[in-house]
Amino acid sequence: GQNIDQPTEMTATEGAIVQINCTYxxxxxxxLFWYQQHAGEAPTFLSYNVLDGLEEKGRFSSFLSRSxxxxxxxxxxxxxxxxxxxxxxxxxxxxxxxWGAGTKLIIKP
Amino acid sequence: xxxxxxxxxxxxxxxxxxxxxxxxxxxxxxxxxWYRQDPGLGLRLIYFSYDVKMKEKGDIPEGYSVSRExxxxxxxxxxxxSTNQTSMYLCASSLGFQGTPAETQYFGPGTRxxxx
Numbered sequence: 001g002q003n004i005d006q007p008t009e010m011t012a013t014e015g016a017i018v019q020i021n022c023t024y025x026x027x028x029x030x031x032l033f034w035y036q037q038h039a040g041e042a043p044t045f046l047s048y049n050v051l052d053g054l055e056e057k058g059r060f061s062s063f064l065s066r067s068x069x070x071x072x073x074x075x076x077x078x079x080x081x082x083x084x085x086x087x088x089x090x091x092x093x094x095x096x097x098x099w100g101a102g103t104k105l106i107i108k109p
Numbered sequence: 110x111x112x113x114x115x116x117x118x119x120x121x122x123x124x125x126x127x128x129x130x131x132x133x134x135x136x137x138x139x140x141x142x143w144y145r146q147d148p149g150l151g152l153r154l155i156y157f158s159y160d161v162k163m164k165e166k167g168d169i170p171e172g173y174s175v176s177r178e179x180x181x182x183x184x185x186x187x188x189x190x191s192t193n194q195t196s197m198y199l200c201a202s203s204l205g206f207q208g209t210p211a212e213t214q215y216f217g218p219g220t221r222x223x224x225x
Contacts, residue, residue, distance in 0.1 A: 004151065008149075030212075031212070033213065033214075040219075041218065041219070042113075042199060042216035042217055042218050042219055043152075043199070043216050044216070045213050045214075045215070048213060087151070087152070089151075089152075091212060095212065096154070097152075097154075097212075097214065098151075099151035099152040099153075100151050101149055101150055101151045102151070
């Protein structure tokens with residue numbers, strides 16, 4: 001079956017760095033997405049990786065290793081507004097998105 | 110900016126009622142999707158559509174139907190609501206070129222449905 005695994009919850013301190021991991025087993029691979037979802041709101045797009053390596057976008061970076069079925073989202077200089085759930089999703093060979101359950105990130109002052 | 114709107118933020122319905130959830134996108138996207146989101150689970154795809162009047166079943170279509178009469182509008186219908194359909198319903202759209210970042214999905218604000 002198809003599976004996306006990510007930690008259920010993580011806690012970090014304001015100003016620090018946090019890495020949210022995502023491992024996947026899917027039927028084919030056509031890219032990996034990270035979304036941010038604040039409580040009670042819609043998911044919003046953060047990043048897309050289809051080739052191995054690191055993609056940097058401001059305070060957020062996303063890394064992909066296709067051979068390991070692994071990705072991480074790196075958040076630097078954490079701010080209180082970064083408290084949210086972070087969703088990992090993989091596009092399979094049928095171009096369908098397979099979603100992880102999300103990682104709830106709690107930022108403490 | 111892509112804008113996806115949903116007809117209601119909150120709905121309360123009774124068991125057995127027919128429920129309509131409307132979704133409209135204003136960016137001429139080809140693809141539209143309906144998901145439900147429940148605590149501890151990933152987004153689960155109910156139905157999707159790649160074109161007007163076209164629909165495809167997702168992972169959990171039972172108890173639901175959809176309608177796409179116009180490109181910008183995708184409706185989700187609960188034929189006879191049941192308590193296990195209490196959930197957050199999210200509509201999304203994407204541009205529609207397979208295998209590119211254009212597959213990025215843009216979400217509406219969601220409808221939180223409570224079935225009593």
